[in-house]
Amino acid sequence: MSSIDYFDRGHDLNPARAALIDVATGESYSFADVKARTEQIAAALTRHGFANQAQLAIFAPNSAIAMILLLACWRANAQWIPVNTRNAVDANAQYLAYVECEWIIYDRSLEAQVDEMRAACPKLTNLVCIDDLDSFIGDTTPADFIPPEVDAFGNLDELVGIIPTGGTTGPSKGAMVTNLGWGTMIETAAQEMGGRTNDPVSLVVAPITHAAGPVALATMSFGATQVILPGFDADTVLSCIEQYRVSHMYLPPTALYSLLGSPQLGLHDMSSLRIFILVGSPVSPEKLRIAVDTFGACMCQCYGQVECPMVISWLSPETVAEAATGYKPERLASCGKPTRSIQVALLDDDGAEVAMGEAGEICVRGPLVSKGYFKKPEATEEVRAYGWHHTGDIARADADGFLYIVDRKKDMVVSGGFNVFTAEVEAVITQLSQLRECAVIGVPHEKWGEAVHAIVVGDGLDEAQIIAHAKAQLGSVKAPKSVEFVSEIPRTAAGKPDKKALRIAHWGENARMVN
Structure with missing residues (x-):
């Protein structure tokens, strides 16, 4: 199956059901409306010379039309360029030039940026403004659309998109995601999220141009209505949950922390929630416990990355709820158990599996894994050593198979010859209720090479109290030697803590930020 087949599966359940509700504009589209509009756009693209499996960039803030364009991209069997x-x-501009993209559909408010990108990307020659979409479509009707041919295997090796990696260690690489990998992700995610209500409603808050688009597609496959917000605002999210009876929601941990700190918390009915997924970075176990008390038995987590999207592992709402009540509470720090869609092993630097309870790199193989990096065979070969895809994440596994991510391989601090996993230190520090966020890095130290340094957001505590709390639970080696108080922690475009920027403040622009 291709991506659009999963939308059509949801459409066939009830074509008249609302598929998209745009909160900002008040517009609503049924599944039938969306299907017809995507067929019109796909037909127009073909008529204007868009080739099968050509690349198409979509550049727009969250809206119903942005979601329609993403679906139209897949209906035209395009390679999506987020x-x-x-x-x-x-x-x-650098990414569009790298993938040699020729087509972009964009929002009028971003026209100046598109002009800059076009100047830097010679091949970007086909530009369509959303405001001009009707004239671009012309008089075409859904009947004009002829779906691309598929073979008996459903063109499983064709690309759904070339999706940028985070680029935390340099320019983003493009992960080539196939129909097989995308379909595996959607089927697995839908299996975990579906069947919990007869009236599924999903709140879309994170960028559709990032992971929220694929998550929306997964929920649309079982008929969920998508309520779309232009961006995150804690009070608005809480209000929308009650107003639209939201059952499914997807947010990063930082957004959860904002919800928990909102003065509107407790003033709205949250009882409709069935799935509240936390993704993107580790969540504070203590904040997760509080979230269960606040939002109910809907909190869950999944773990994945662009090269192996979304569902390497799953931590179910039932497991989280049990842990929050005291049954195996350590599981609040877990990212779950490997799903049925993937084979997972924790390997050392020589490609051998580590003993249970020891830390090793999460390595995976199976249909979920992307085809490789676009025009980067050396980079692809590097992450596929020993016949596995190497995620770069370090984890431990317990006797029940639950995974506990302790760090990114590149984030580990080596202090006095000891390995300190920053995620472990962050989890302990954020137990303190006065602190909203924490990021831990290594900073230069003459004696130890690197010293553990904590950057925190919050007040009511001083440096000595934070260090003493960490030392009591982790010992002196892992406890931070210094604490820095900031109003906010810088973030990447994907919403993750920008540790590269944090390190630069202490190491300068050195390429090697370790001693």
């Missing part, structure tokens, strides 16, 4: 509105213009 362009994040939160990125710097030069970063987007």
